[in-house]
Amino acid sequence: MKLAIWGLLWMDVEREGSPERIIARCEQSGIETYLAYVNPMERCSLGMWPAVTYRATVFQAETRDLMTPLLKEASKQGVAVEPWLLPFESAPLVGETPERLAARSYQPAAMLGLGPDGRKADPSAAKKAGKRLCPTWAENRQRGIVILKDMIEHHGTQLAGIHMDCIRYGDVEMCWEDPCHCEACRKEYRNAFGKDVITAEELELPGFRYKFVEFRARCVRSLVEEMRDITRKAGLRLTMAARAQFFDYALPEGQDWPQWARDGLVDIVFAMNYSTDRSEHRGRVELHASLMKNKGKALHFDGVGKKSSIGENSTENLVTYARDALDAGADGICIYHYAALKDEDFAAVKTLNS
């Protein structure tokens, strides 16, 4: 049985008192892999660690290195550690300005005065803009490479791998209704549709949808391919947190993870299932297992949520859902997230190995 856990490193250190104790608990609970979120920054609701929590030199933010002691203990205990890497959501890099980042973020047409009826920016459009960097920009994708090389330079020999998170567009809520009209997307629209501005009505046409998803998939995949080359040379595995709603979310956001697995681009797909409804959870993992049927050497781990934005699972359900997933064909289980587990949850997780 293969067992992994996602953790928010700074929060887990707050809970345990030291990075070493995270590793000790993983080891005692039969958890082989700890996937560490290391880049809280302004998205950190606690406000306790407004810094990057590993030895990075590419960010403007202060760094507090929790990784070095974590990795030292991990190599002693035989626990694999992979930091999350978020190309499109991380803290500003050295040399980046808020203005440039804003221009390279999701831009509703109305923000640019490009709406089909010439409407001006409205407050709701402004609210949606600039939340996430748009992967259509080569410059945004290149951030992933810069962060990756820096991670490898500082911790590479002790990492088990790199865990890609949010490796996709982040706009599925609005992409069909109000597609991005940033400069880079408009350039793609000119190639695909022969014009700068596209509408929700046009995106209902199958051919429009096909071309729209096609260029997005190409953009995201090109970054994964480059990261694959670099991690392979460094002797590291490349894994990912995958959207569980495959047809609704993953594909429109350019994240064709079963294809990436088949093509040898990723070593482990961790599907963020997290559902608190047993039949929904089971249905998803069955779909994922069938999508991953020809996955080559890649592994498929089902993500079981203890506590996530979707809701909370009891200790009993955590174990039941994990067993369901293995029964449905998953190669392993990954739990979300470390700090949400109580002592009894860790004890229950340990029984999964028996």
Ligand SMILES: [Zn+2]
């Ligand atoms: Zn865009």
